[in-house]
Amino acid sequence: MASLVYRVLDAHVIHGLADNLAIEDERGTMSYAELLHESASVAGAFTSVGIAAGTGVQVDVERGRELVVAVLALARIGAVPQDDAELRLVGVPPVLHSSDTEVTWDLLIHAGRVDPAPAPATDPDGYEGLMREAYPEIFAALEAGETVVAAG
Template structure:
């Protein structure tokens, strides 16, 4: 079976929903293609700072588009959301805190655009269940081709 991220995002872009709205909030709308681009960029930046499948990341980002992008970036790499992880993505706009370093959200997106992360062919054992349990609304809405309505 294809990876979770491929089924909830990439498949929709490939099969005609690229211009459909994936997220709508007070800042406007983000299409499935834009969401794929942003999440792949952030995943590429995560990879460039050493995150790989199984890396634990505390995600302390308020509801909104940045949370959705961060969760989908994690799914591209197999990064595991963990409340007490040493790596932490927090705030609005989010900042990645790692070993005393801080990387802003804008820098993550810019850095990742040069080498975005593709969707993996499949997920590590148990990963899909973990992500669906942690973020059920994100994955169920996108898998159905729906639109996530967020507010900041």
Template sequence: MSSLVFRALDQHVIGGLADDTAVIDDRGTLSYAELLHESACIAGAIHHLGVQSGTEVAIDLPYGRNQVIAVLACARLGAVPIDGAGHRFEGETFYAPETEVPWDLLMRAGRSEPAPAPDRDPEGYEDLMRSAYPELFSALIAGGTI
């Protein structure tokens, strides 16, 4: 079976849903193609921070497009979003081991070397992500809108 993030994004873009709406928030909409592009670019940027499969990260972003992008970027790498307790959240920030990056900087820096979706997820990863973000993955797997 393909990886969770491939089934949630890439498969829909390949299958003809590229222009369908994937996310609606107070800033507008993102299509499946736009969401794929944004999350793959951010995955490439956080990979340069040393994030890889199994790396625990914390995301301090309000619900909306940026949180969805961050979660999907983590899924492209197999990173594990954890509870942010213990981090000193000061605005929208991405926390990787031994580094914290303001989200707006990550969005500006993450424009090259998009990360591909993995062929398969590590054992137990899909269950972990689906239990942590059930609405996000249920909607996207079904080709729906968040």
């Protein structure tokens, strides 16, 4: 079976839903194509700073488009949301904190555009369940081709 992120995002874009609304929040809307572009960019930046499959990342981001993009970026590389991780994505706008650096959200998006991360072909055993349990509303809405209403 194809990976979770491929099924809830990439497949929708490939099969004609690219212009459909994926996210709606107080700042406006984002299409499935825009969400794919942003999440792949952030995932590429995560990879460039050493986040890989299985890496724990604490996500403390307010409900909104940044949370959805961050969750999908983690899923693209197989990183794991973990409350006590050394790597932390926190704040509004989010900042990635590690023991030796801080990277702003804008820098993550722009840096990742150079080498966006593709969706994995498959997920490791148990990964889909972990992500669905951590972020049920995001994955249920996107899997159904619906809009995530991400108002804070």
